[in-house]
Amino acid sequence: MESLLEQSSLILQQLVNGITLGGVYALIAVGYTMVYGVIQLINFAHGEIYMLGAFLTFTMVTTLHLPFFVAILLTIMLCACFGIILDFVAYRPLRKAPRLAALITAIGMSLFLQNLALLIWGSQIKSYPREVLPAIFSKAAFSLGDVFISWIQVFILSVTVIAMFMLHIIIHKTKVGTAMRAVSQDKTTAALMGIAVNRVISFTFAIGSAMGAMAGIMVGLYYNAIFPHMGYMAGVKAFAAAVLGGIGSVPGAMLGGGVLGIAEVLGAGYLSSEYRDGISYAVMILVILFKPAGLIGKPLTEKV
Amino acid sequence: MQKIQNFIKSPKAKAVLICLVLVLPWLPLGGSTNYVLRILTTVVLYMCLALGLNIVPGFNGLLDLGYVGFYGIGAYTAGLLSIHYNMPFWVVVPLAAMNGALWGILLGTPTLRLTGDYFAIVTFGFSELVVLVIRNELWLTRGPMGLPGISPPSIFGHTFMYDWEYFYLALFMLMIVIVVVSRLQDSRIGRAWFAIREDDIAAQCSGVNLIKYKVTAFAISAAIGGMGGAFYAKWFRFIHPDMFKFWESILILCLVVLGGLGSITGTMLGALVLIPLSEILRMVLPQSMFNARYMIYGLVLVMMMRWRPDGLIPFVRDQENKALKIKNRILNTKAFQPAADKE
Structure with a gap:
């Protein structure tokens, strides 16, 4: 009985960790899925925006000595602008080009940004200095029964929930959200209805990048590690989450992120920790092979 | 400028290239240092690899992000076979190519039904999984310790030692790849591939069996990747999972x-x-x-x-x-000369 209790509290602890991780994946996945929704492009460079988010905040708090929360806000805004610039410079000229060209450009941008960061910030792993963080983050974790939850986890979860809620409002209750949904259904018809398609696409990039930047900052906090290649792994996993939920679907991305985060933590805990990263690849490949529409996405049909 | 472009497009460019291929082999004897030779060998190896990859995105219009997976499979196949069974180079390389092709077929058959983006992502996941397996299955690959002590290739009892020997070996491999790829390009299979690249739905409507031709392309590309990997293993004589990263x-x-x-x-x-x-x-x-x-x-x-x-x-x-030539010939005939010439 005793050990059973211990076992269940361990699982609960893993679940909490998994949900935290899943929230972060969901935040990034939303960026992939929204961009895919409006221009049917896998934006490989999205992971790099997440990495830039972490680094920009780092620079702001260490070199410019801005307060932490001001730095976060500034970073989010900068990254949103950056997403727009990315679209403008790299993807917009290729709107009418073959899909292959846009995909290759996306990979090229990802590679370019990643190594630009390597040149600027160096390859050493950095972390936010303790003294600039709000005092609450260094406080001990609080516990519910045997389950420990750190304040950083609480912060991540609440930011994720708030961001998702706001995203939902934007997509479903505002004019620009309606325009986004229209563009994702049919670009030409949307343009005929008087929607400025390119502006909507820019807006989509901005929102996605802002969410990605948030995720980057929070992961930098959670793992205490910021490095130029962080966007690569996280990008892949978030993409797996987006695929799992059904690419193009925002609630799908949230669900996919949560499921993948939990699967990864439980898999690493109970199956094999060496293959921790392999779990998301395997999930992604299996979903693509057997249920390409994802958990709650609409089935894709090819238009002739 | 137009002339240059025409030249580049013409078969003469191919002739120039063949000349280059004929001239390049003599370079090593001209007193170039081992360092230059090694770079040249790398260039030739990458030419082979790129020609192999080219079949999938170039001829079929599908983005293959997992090519290095086959390269790694080929390298480890060659390395393990020559360490454990002491197989000679000329047996190991075809086996590595076949193993690459086998994995190409296994991966390609289910995934080539997918649209281009998904295919790109699945191949990417595949190559990452290959590296993960190589890194973690210590009993087979020694993981991060790498695989040292691969025997060098030999021919008629003569073991390869010098850099220029490897260079010729690479050139030989490149020749084979060029012949295979350019013959394929002009064959019935090649025509089907280009039809798929231009418009796969139209190709399917014209009776091209999409899956069959795509899997063929993927398998051939993977085989060339595997062969390149085998050469690399035999040349470098040490392989490590980090060499086969994305x-x-x-x-x-x-x-x-x-x-x-x-x-x-x-x-x-x-x-x-x-x-x-x-x-x-x-x-x-x-x-x-x-x-x-x-x-x-x-x-x-x-x-x-x-x-x-x-x-x-x-x-x-x-x-x-040919069409361009015929068109130019017609345009140059009298009937098409400007009216001013007649007077």
Whole structure:
């Protein structure tokens, strides 16, 4: 009985960790899925925006000595602008080009940004200095029964929930959200209805990048590690989450992120920790092979 | 400018290239240092790899991000076979190529039904899984300790020792790959591939069996990757999981894109330009920053897609060349001369 209790509290602890991780994946996945929704492009460079988010905040708090929360806000805004610039410079000229060209450009941008960061910030792993963080983050974790939850986890979860809620409002209750949904259904018809398609696409990039930047900052906090290649792994996993939920679907991305985060933590805990990263690849490949529409996405049909 | 472009598109360019191939072998004897030779061997190896990759994105229009997976499979097949069974080079290389092709078929059969984006992602996941397996299955691959002590290739009892011998071996391999790829390009299979690249739905409606031809392409590409890996293992005589990371795929893709998707001469030119460039960067950049050279590859990919999506030497089908010639001939006949000439 005793050990059973211990076992269940361990699982609960893993679940909490998994949900935290899943929230972060969901935040990034939303960026992939929204961009895919409006221009049917896998934006490989999205992971790099997440990495830039972490680094920009780092620079702001260490070199410019801005307060932490001001730095976060500034970073989010900068990254949103950056997403727009990315679209403008790299993807917009290729709107009418073959899909292959846009995909290759996306990979090229990802590679370019990643190594630009390597040149600027160096390859050493950095972390936010303790003294600039709000005092609450260094406080001990609080516990519910045997389950420990750190304040950083609480912060991540609440930011994720708030961001998702706001995203939902934007997509479903505002004019620009309606325009986004229209563009994702049919670009030409949307343009005929008087929607400025390119502006909507820019807006989509901005929102996605802002969410990605948030995720980057929070992961930098959670793992205490910021490095130029962080966007690569996280990008892949978030993409797996987006695929799992059904690419193009925002609630799908949230669900996919949560499921993948939990699967990864439980898999690493109970199956094999060496293959921790392999779990998301395997999930992604299996979903693509057997249920390409994802958990709650609409089935894709090819238009002739 | 037009003339230059016409020349590049003409079969003469191929002739020039063949001459280059004939001349290059004599370079090593001309007193070049081992360092230069090693770079040249790398260039030739990457030419082979790029020609292999070219089959999938170039001929079929599908983005393959997992090419390095087959390269790694080939390298480890060759390494393990020659360590445990002491097999000679000439047996190991075909086996490695076949193992690559086998995995190509296994991966391709279910995934080539997917649309282009999903295919790209699945191949990417595959290559990452290959590296993970190599890294973690210590009983088989020794994981991060690498696989040292692979025996060097030998021919008629003579063991390869010098750099120039490896260079010739690589050239020999390149010749085979060029012959195979250019014969394929002009064959019935090649025509089917190009039809798929231009419009797969139209191709299907014309009776092209999409899956069959795509899987064939993927398997051949994987086999060439496996062969390249086997050569690499036998040449370097030490392999390590880190050598087969995802970025290697992107580098090879970059060679293909720079030269021209689908163009054989272009792909080789891409390798000839970018591999020495990376060596120059190795000298210029400090050790810790060496990976920043990928920034340039990224930039190459973006800029080529933006301004020259067909690459430095665009691919032109022979038929189109012929059609162009006939058109020019007709335009040059009297009937088409400007009216002013008559007076």
